Amino acid sequence: MATAARLKAPPTAPGRLPLIGHALEMWRRPLEFLDSLTAYDQIVAVYLGPTPTYVLAGPEVVDRVMVADAGHFAKGCSFEKLRDYLGEGLATSEGAFHLRQRRLMQPAFHHRQIDHYARTMARLADERFSSWQAGQVVDVTQEMFDLSLAIVTSTLFSTALDEHIAADIRHDVPVVLRGVYNRASIRPASGRSSPLLETAASRPHTTGCAGPSTTSSAPGAPASPPSSRTCCRCSCRPRTPTAATP
Template identity: 40%
Template sequence: MLPVSTCTSIRRTLIRAGTLPVHVLNAPALAHRVLVTEADGFDKGRLLQRARPVLGRGLFASDGDDHRRQRRLLQPAFHHQFAASWARVTEAETAAMCAAWRPGQVVDVVTLTRTLATRVVLRALFPAEPSDRTIARVNHALPILLRGFIPRLLRPDGLVGRLPTPGSVRFERAAQELRGALHEIIASYRNAHAPYAPHAQDAGAGGAGEGGLLPLLCGSAPGGRPVLPDDRVRDEAVTMLLAGGETTSTSLTWLLHELDRHPEVRSRLRREIGAAGSDAAATRERAPYLHDVLKENLRLHTPTWVLTRRARRPFQHGGVQMAAGAEILFSPLAMHTDSRLYPRPHVCDPDRWTRADVPRDAFMPFGAGVHKCIGEGFALTETAVALSVIVSSWDLATTGRSDPRAGKHLVIHQPRRLLMTVMRPPRRS
């Protein structure tokens, strides 16, 4: 694969992923065509096909009419009226995490944020009170799955590609472990709510308020039939856990690292949060600088750093012709750190969002078009509230044993290792 660092100056080129030719498109106009104006001419491509053991037929892996039906079913659970509920869950979970810390303690931020995000997703969207065993199973499975996506993409087609290797066996076992953990949650919910599950046609914005996703997915259609069978419910649950947990935990990890590198940003953030009150984080109106910090962090460290598509019909741009079936890759992270689009692209400067003329369609941390992340509002609320709770209570300093370079995950732009020392913030005079 082409490293991110060499992608930033590329507008259109051809690389090879193993033996597979892949067109890399990194101009905003090209990405907009593929994702928005001509989205019906593309499907998700080879990467998503190879991820089926994990994602199944969930929203992230679906296309066309299936995607439209699934999105309509899931959309009420992400209505903005539930932001206050998401914020309460996030605040409680983050406060509990922070209360266990002690000055001078060294914490593994990658693991802590993953655990935090998993607990928030399970409590806010499922709903479930996750056991330590469930969290341990999820935390064990996710890193293996993320490391395994590149080898699966590069495996050849045919019999040779299906031969078991140690890596493929680990991947399959981790997929089973993750899906098994979610199956237990779904079965527990069905047993507790079987006679009273809401009808799918009644699960509008109000219907999702009490229980998030599971009331929608486990409800009954007319005639008493389940809206979705258990395997499809599990597919959607896996998608939401990966999209709502792993990406958010990655953003929060990078945020804590950047605040340590830029104490002036942290100090200004702490002043704003202290002046606005504990509920400020959820809204940009009450905490504008916090939300500019979130935006700048998403630009510098876009969690889903690469997106893939496959052309359903010939695609032409300028003098370049791509045949039907051509695999396409583009990197939001590469666009977000392109000096032709963003002055001083590798500098953390939250104020750029109040003064810079960012080109249209050049910022897409949640994708764009019909496949734009359904949980954008949830992710921003969760990250803002979690960060505000941490910043209000602690400073965290990166230790020398950390390795805050991005790991070699094809889907998530995550630090390899981030160990930080917990310290009390200086008293305000």
């Protein structure tokens, strides 16, 4: 008699605590914690509170989900909740529309453009490094953010941003990123939006930038670096087959 094969449940990362799961580890040492997951399996369950998140910790399964079988996976509810704030861009769109968006973006990533971007990045990094004085104490986080902002504006905008707009962006981006993460990670009751995002959106601005929405033509803003060098955190769910209509 043939028996149905049972799929092995992904292992749970060690260190899970009651109620909070692995949230303490993620808060205390996120890079080391995520890097450690590669030692257990290609897919590892991490709990943020009572809810499991499945981390793709092996290159083969990352390639399968992101490339080979990408059409069988949707981005999941986290990205669906972000569409109200981020729109239907590359990060949130799916299917045929996502493919169309990717094709529209391809010219910007031609090898000649990449060469131009690389020269711009090297020039701006050298200029910032040259501005430091011997014995000067620098805020590395602020310096890297300012460098990222300079690179983005130099490669995506036709003109440089003045210091007032740059200061607003430096202030607003962390607020928006925290709100976006809060919106994606927490399921608010009755579909209410994240308080952080509501605060960012309602804050008065003199530059025309309103929280997560911007009137700029730039396709993106400086983003936080990935949480891990080797792990790809995905919130994916299998696509539900659409019933055939007569």
